[in-house]
Amino acid sequence: MTNCTSCKGQYDETDARAAAAHTEPVHCNARRTCRCQGKPGCYPCGDSFCLCSSH
Template sequence: MTNCTTCRTDYDETDTEAVKEHTEPSKCSCKRCNGSPRCYTCTSSFCYCTGGH
């Protein structure tokens, strides 16, 4: 198991989908979370991305 530095949860490094979710940069229209891993949850009064970007 590896601990994600973005969302602070453990993920299985042998699971390719989990690795993608926690390491690959996302392409999101929100400047705040664009480039962050998909596990990053961006919520504020101006942005309502929920990590699935």
């Protein structure tokens, strides 16, 4: 198991889907100033800051 620096959770680095969710950045087109821009899918963005489909 690996600790994620974004969400502080753990994931199995041998699971490709889990690894991608914790390491690959999402492409948020909702707003340029959205705080999830460049962050992985697991990033706890919150509804008040993000309207992208990934979060």
